[in-house]
Amino acid sequence: MDRKLVYRFAQERAEGRAEWRALLGGKGANLAEMANMGIPVPPGFTISTEACVDYLKDGKLKRGLMPAVRASLGWLEELTGKGFGDAANPLLVSVRSGAQRSMPGMMDTILNLGLNDATVVGLAHKSKSERFAWDAYRRLLTMFGDVVLGIDHQLFERTLHEARRELALKQGLHLPGDLETLARLIPDSVLEAEQLRRVVEQQRLLLDSSEGKFPTDPYEQLEAAIEAVFQSWNNPRARLYRRMHDIPDEWGTAVNIQAMVFGNLGETSATGVAFTRDPSTGERMFFGEWLPNAQGEDVVAGIRTPRPLTSGAGPAGESLEELMPENFRELFEIQHKLEAHFRDMQDLEFTIEAGTLYLLQTRNGKRSARASVKIAVDMVHEGLLHQDEAILRVEPERLEELLFPAIDPKAQVKPIARGIPASPGAVSGKAVFNADDAESLAKTGEPVILMRAETSPEDLHGMKAAKGIVTARGGATSHAAVVARGMGRPCVAGCSQLTVESDRGRAHVLGPDGRELATIDQGSVVTIDGFSGALFLGEVPTVTASLSAETEELLGWTRQVQRMRVRANADTKAQAEQALEFGADGIGLCRTEHMFFDEERILAVREMILAKDAESRARAVNKLLPYQTADFIELFRVMAGKPVNIRLLDPPLHEFLPRERAQIDELAHGLGVTALDLERKVAELSEFNPMLGHRGVRLAISYPELPRMQVRAILSAACTVAKEGLVVKPEIMVPLVFDLGELNAMHAITEQVAAEVFEEQGQQVHYKFGTMIELPRAALMAHELAKQAEFFSFGTNDLTQTTLGVSRDDSGGFLPQYVERHILPEDPFVSIDKNGVGELVRIAVEKARVTRTDISLGLCGEHGGEPRSIEFCEQIGLNYVSCSPFRIPIARVAAAQAALRRTRRYWH
Amino acid sequence: MDRKLVYRFAQERAEGRAEWRALLGGKGANLAEMANMGIPVPPGFTISTEACVDYLKDGKLKRGLMPAVRASLGWLEELTGKGFGDAANPLLVSVRSGAQRSMPGMMDTILNLGLNDATVVGLAHKSKSERFAWDAYRRLLTMFGDVVLGIDHQLFERTLHEARRELALKQGLHLPGDLETLARLIPDSVLEAEQLRRVVEQQRLLLDSSEGKFPTDPYEQLEAAIEAVFQSWNNPRARLYRRMHDIPDEWGTAVNIQAMVFGNLGETSATGVAFTRDPSTGERMFFGEWLPNAQGEDVVAGIRTPRPLTSGAGPAGESLEELMPENFRELFEIQHKLEAHFRDMQDLEFTIEAGTLYLLQTRNGKRSARASVKIAVDMVHEGLLHQDEAILRVEPERLEELLFPAIDPKAQVKPIARGIPASPGAVSGKAVFNADDAESLAKTGEPVILMRAETSPEDLHGMKAAKGIVTARGGATSHAAVVARGMGRPCVAGCSQLTVESDRGRAHVLGPDGRELATIDQGSVVTIDGFSGALFLGEVPTVTASLSAETEELLGWTRQVQRMRVRANADTKAQAEQALEFGADGIGLCRTEHMFFDEERILAVREMILAKDAESRARAVNKLLPYQTADFIELFRVMAGKPVNIRLLDPPLHEFLPRERAQIDELAHGLGVTALDLERKVAELSEFNPMLGHRGVRLAISYPELPRMQVRAILSAACTVAKEGLVVKPEIMVPLVFDLGELNAMHAITEQVAAEVFEEQGQQVHYKFGTMIELPRAALMAHELAKQAEFFSFGTNDLTQTTLGVSRDDSGGFLPQYVERHILPEDPFVSIDKNGVGELVRIAVEKARVTRTDISLGLCGEHGGEPRSIEFCEQIGLNYVSCSPFRIPIARVAAAQAALRRTRRYWH
Secondary structure, three states: OOOOOEEEEEOOEEOOOHHHHHHHHHHHHHHHHHHHOOOOOOOEEEEOHHHHHHHHHHOOOOOOHHHHHHHHHHHHHHHHOOEOOOOOOEOOEEEEEEEOOOOOOOOOEEEEEOOOOOHHHHHHHHHOOHHHHHHHHHHHHHHHHHHOOOOOHHHHHHHHHHHHHHHHHHOOOOOOOOHHHHHHHOOHHHOOHHHHHHHHHHHHHHHHOOOOOOOOOHHHHHHHHHHHHHHHOOOHHHHHHHHHOOOOOOOOEEEEEEEOOOOOOOOOOEEEEEEOOOOOOOOOOOEEEEEEOOOHHHHHHOOOOOEEOOOOOOOOOOOHHHHOHHHHHHHHHHHHHHHHHHOOOEEEEEEEEOOEEEEEEEEEOOOOHHHHHHHHHHHHHOOOOOHHHHHHHOOHHHHHHHOOOEEOOOOOOOOOEEOEEEEOOEEEEEEEOOHHHHHHHHHOOOOEEEEEOOOOHHHHHHHHHOOEEEEOOOOOOOHHHHHHHHHOOOEEEOOOOEEEEOOOOEEEEEOOOOOEEEEEEOOOEEEEEOOOOEEEEOOOOEEOOOOOHHHHHHHHHHHHHOOOEEEEEOOOHHHHHHHHHOOOOOEEEEEHHHHHHOHHHHHHHHHHHHOOOHHHHHHHHHHHHHHHHHHHHHHHHHOOOOEEEEEOOOOOHHHHOOOOHHHHHHHHHHHOOOHHHHHHHHHHHOOOOHHHOOOOHHHHHHOOHHHHHHHHHHHHHHHHHHHOOOOOEEEEEEOOOOOHHHHHHHHHHHHHHHHHHHHHHOOOOOOEEEEEEOOHHHHHOHHHHOOOOOEEEEOHHHHHHHHHOOOHHHHHHOHHHHHHOOOOOOOOOOOOOOOOHHHHHHHHHHHHHHHOOOOEEEEOOHHHHOHHHHHHHHHHOOOEEEEOHHHHHHHHHHHHHHHHHHOOOOOO | OOOOOEEEEEOOEEOOOHHHHHHHHHHHHHHHHHHHOOOOOOOEEEEOHHHHHHHHHHOOOOOOHHHHHHHHHHHHHHHHOOEOOOOOOEOOEEEEEEEOOOOOOOOOEEEEEOOOOOHHHHHHHHHOOHHHHHHHHHHHHHHHHHHOOOOOHHHHHHHHHHHHHHHHHHOOOOOOOOHHHHHHHOOHHHOOHHHHHHHHHHHHHHHHOOOOOOOOOHHHHHHHHHHHHHHHOOOHHHHHHHHHHOOOOOOOEEEEEEEOOOOOOOOOOEEEEEEOOOOOOOOOOOEEEEEEOOOHHHHHHOOOOOEEOOOOOOOOOOOHHHHOHHHHHHHHHHHHHHHHHHOOOEEEEEEEEOOEEEEEEEEEOOOOHHHHHHHHHHHHHOOOOOHHHHHHHOOHHHHHHHHOOEEOOOOOOOOOEEOEEEEOOEEEEEEEOOHHHHHHHHHOOOOEEEEEOOOOHHHHHHHHHOOEEEEOOOOOOOHHHHHHHHHOOOEEEOOOOEEEEOOOOEEEEEOOOOOEEEEEEOOOEEEEEOOOOEEEEOOOOEEOOOOOHHHHHHHHHHHHHOOOEEEEEOOOHHHHHHHHHOOOOOEEEEEHHHHHOOHHHHHHHHHHHHOOOHHHHHHHHHHHHHHHHHHHHHHHHHOOOOEEEEEOOOOOHHHHOOOOHHHHHHHHHHHOOOHHHHHHHHHHHOOOOHHHOOOOHHHHHHOOHHHHHHHHHHHHHHHHHHHOOOOOEEEEEEOOOOOHHHHHHHHHHHHHHHHHHHHHHOOOOOOEEEEEEOOHHHHHOHHHHOOOOOEEEEOHHHHHHHHHOOOHHHHHHOHHHHHHOOOOOOOOOOOOOOOOHHHHHHHHHHHHHHHOOOOEEEEOOHHHHOHHHHHHHHHHOOOEEEEOHHHHHHHHHHHHHHHHHHHOOOOO
16 A cells, blocks of 8 residues: 555644654644644645655655645535635635754745635635735735746835835825835735735736746646645755754655635734743743734734733733733643643744634744753753753753853844854954964953964964964864863854965955955954854954853753763863863863973973983973973862873974074074074974874883873872872873883883882872873774773874874865765764764774773763764763863763663653 | 703704704704704704793793703713813813894804813813914903903904014014004914913903903803803894894794814814805805815904815815815715705805814805795706795895896995985986986986985976985885885985985985084985995995896796786886786776876866866866876776776875975966965965875865866777777776765766767776775775775775874884884884784775675785785785886785795795
């Protein structure tokens, strides 16, 4: 038997149900569900998404579809007592798309189907309003022309403008210069029947002169409309929306065909939208807008100002509650019933036709991040949800919005350029183009935005001084992005329209055609939005937020269901404190190199690099010892009782040397060497592919003085803090390892230094020794490495770079295209590449546990704060993830959700 | 029971045998074997390598060892009728090292053990020569002082010089200024007994004033000597030798203790060395040198000129054959017997003591590459070896010596610097420091050596013009090395002592202390040795060679046992012809980018890069079409009947753009764009890590015009050649793939272009479509990629870079140290890293064959010409390897050996 393609619904008898969203789309499934609940909905039927999928595959409607549609129309005629195409008593229907997940405004809708030159007369007669009938017809023609025939919407508007102009002249009004003001002056509702008839006439001419033609046969109209809605699944904006919201192209849309009801049949008619709670704040209050004598689109269009639903929410006497108390009471009960039934905040559309209330749609309402948390938590208190369900209700990624200032949604502004949203938050400040300027300007108290072609560790002091960072190159895991996130600074990276001329103190913004749109001079005020990647000229108002009581409560619940711990990537005391505030279980990655860039230290670092032998190198390195020790003492104190994972020096040495002429001269002078010698050293250390160069453990092997000093600093600090009576849990982590031999060498140094320090201090501390897994070979050799390592931390940033052979800093030229063309499902630097990188992690986990069953396994790449990656970590059984302090709330919710899903206590 | 530590041997009764090399060392095992064969050897015994391993582990001799030695000494006393330490009739013994594999000169030897102030008198009496006895004693003291007590050898020499000076004065000779001339003037043999006695006296004083002391007890002498030989296993030169020859540190050395026989007991005594065949040419002729009345060391020392063994090989009346015909005949028979027994060319040492011949040693003789092939092939014809054994006898790596000129071994020269031997062959020429100069100077007919800091594709024309290439940076798989090997140009890479100042037209050679050793100006003549990595000032004579008839015969035999095919990496007709000459089974890698650099083409390439839209890009690309087509027609003709694998464009586009100011200006002018625009483009295309950047299939995805043009060129050329009646087997290979999506996109283009071309040409050709596997993710996704790919070619150069996270161009700073410190067993760019890279290849092979059982699997990295990597390829079942044309003979022999070993028909 062929599969059923059409599912009918009418009050208290529907063939579908809410759970069949995949088949009927969200709208169709919920219409069926409402009907079954006894809620008044205009009767109709839903064509399944399967029919759409078939249509898109075959390029034509499935053979059995139109017969089934005709049969259902017959049923609808019977139910309504009207006839489709019946000139005397015409049945009109709406045709609406409805996908499994809501894609508001993305696909097409046609209303008033069934009208033609004959039935319009019948409608006028039945509705007792010629004006209404011609208006309905004109709306059908506009939508049909636009949606089915692809005729420019503006052409239809023009016919309407003619009518408006005529009316304005007739009423002796001054004609405004632009059409929009005219439209505002003369709303459609004042156009007279005759004018509308003429508009229809003109629009018919327009349609018939196009390639297609307006079919007068209602069945032909319907078939064309169904095809158009199916096709609209693949229109560009729908495709883009799906990509942005991770909706598979394979789903297709359902089509809902429903008897029309009219909110514009006079003063006992109305239409409106409502939310069961406030979608901005999440507060529990019935909330919505309505218009008397109007169609739904009038509410949305913004030409007439909608009125509040409830009394007290606006001027007296305007609310539905006051003007149509009966209908309001019915609606209020329905909203309550729907919310309790769907156990979520609902977004409703209703129409009152001549005193009778119809619900046109209910769906889970979109809401702000703040509201989503409040509603979930409130619903737990109301007994509607279990705590675990509440956790699953929150989109973890969106919690970020609660932690950073955002562009004021009311601001009417247009960005001058867009880059990659690299670190969240919105901020304004004066543009500067190098780190020193950032620092000196910031010292005067000015908010500063640092704009660079790209950043390097040399820019750190400038990034610290700046309120926000913009780079022309690099992606979401570039140096700028990683550091900015760690510091909690908003950042827009890879803004390729920008050309930064740091030596000239200005930047150019180019348009897509390569022409210059603007020049940003040093000191010009700009605003950046790290949520969207937008760059604005001038100051744009922002709104700030902080963790709400409900968020704190929800986060408290996550702790009871999380299996994985959540640690922070934190290098400084301030970051560690921030991390603790957000509930970090420890530090998963402390990058010691950031400590090397401080002004007082960098000279010693450079001395070390330029040392001619091991002895003078050791002397220079040891100048750093007191600084490093002091750093770690601070960290251990803040993190008392919690593990602190410290990574030994990782970046190549050339990152610590200056690159520009003037700086080289200055440094040479300071160190008492010739500029030529220094230049030679810089050249000697420069690398073709620094990512794959002399860094990580390779440095430690070449210059054992370095790890020796660092281990001494870590363990001395640990002993000091232990003597204060605090519990210290240091973890010493070796970076960029690919062979056990490297770990053996580092372990020998560690053990030797530990013995010395413990002897000197008369104090023992327990420490762990382990390694990053950030190269494919390390993953493949995990069984070997686990012989020496008590823990692994997967560095999936570098592991992604090497596994895919993609430099994150150079990927801007092709990776976006890969995602767009679906060669990769998503940016592997944003969400872990499960097939490649994930497979290596999985192999490593398996091999490591064979050698050492109790090995501690974590992940400290950028993926550690990304929900889908966290879910993957849960699935393969890691012990913890580690992320930027500001992503900890996200990671905690994501870890809790992942644990719930894995154990299938609640399937989402 | 404890393991036996001491194994005795005497004529016709030995406890050991030749097969026990691991236990007794090569020398001990062969002494035992000779004894068992009835060949006269001085009796003695061997202390096993196990005793050495224990000693090195425990730091002291195993408890049971010295008792066993004493027992065997007792046996030896009985056998010889002499007493160890017996003043009347002393037994003297030699103590010699002997490892499982010969390490000539690397470890220590002590002769004449058993002498002291008492036994020396007995020896004088028994030998009827005081002179002989004191000479023997003085030799013992020198060796004991040097080997056991670590006293500077020069101090002993000085005592001897005193004696020489005295004798010279006494004979009224003029004293020469330097000691060496004095030693040559007054050979030891003319020193008188009394003088030698006084030398001994002085040497005794020297020894006794040192920290140790000369033990007069012979047993103490012996114990100390055994320990010293054990310890010599770990002396620096032995360690270095082992690393160079892949001998495990764990083996340890055996110690051979043998009754002394003396070739210096008068005119019926003699000593000599012999080869059963000529070790230089391999010719079958008994060959050797001897000295009458001499110790073995005198033959080697070069103070007396040794005489030929056979008559006719030197001045009449000097040969052993003429002077001691009986002993010669016996020796001749023994050498024949030994060679037949060991079935290999033997290197013998013999001594004739008072008319009695003793064999002191036999071992497989070292030989030149040429000789090794000739001997192996001759022995097959002589019925001594099976063909398969002959194949296993050749060291494949050494075949290289047959193909390239080498430094004349007779040249007495010292290199000024050393780098990495990157492409074999020795050559002299005038130094130049940039590609243009190389080209213009070469045009005048001068041989040119191009010296660069590093090379890039821009240098190609200069590399082509040059006779040899030197770089200061980069390793054995750097651009310079890869290209040089492909071209068959000698190359020394990564010569870090060199600083090339190409703009000033000179290079500096620095010593290890950083001081300048020499300056090489443009036009100075230098010589490079790509076999050893040496750089010489001035011209050094070289010798050339070519494939011998025997080599051809041997290579013919490999074909019958190889399972894997051997293809060539060849980009040009000339390379393809060279490859065919060496027996290539096809082309495994044709790099199309090399075709882009030709002067006529590069402009079109640059036009393409600078194109502002797809249309003008396609126009520029299509200018290349006729060139590419012509290239491929040539290749297909040459390789008719054999597969030709063509890789689509791989390198990042910036490699095709100029970098220097003047060239940019020139190009901008040529293309009619502004220099600023061009500079911007260069900057835009520059990458942080080009290795991981916008290259390979990523370019083809971004600019589909490129693969479209290349596929068109390949298939048009194939059709053209097919129409000529030749068989063409094109294979289209996509580089740098990591996902099936990329392959799908390329396959669609390929199919579409193929349909067009076949239609246009009215000719079909069969082609294969496949991919490189050169990224870890590609290996992990092999099951997916095999859905679209009919073949895989493992690009293990890039796969090594990404799997280990090591840029081959930047590895000079740490990789050598890794190998030296045994963190890695060997340079992973030279021999495949089986644990990491090899594991990925293994995974990919397994996964690929699940999807497509008949998938063709090859390897085309540099490893394709390296014997151990080839063995690995055989083990995991690849279908072919591909390497530089000049390595094909090596690869063929290696592939044949690997197949023989895998099937264990002959275990080597």
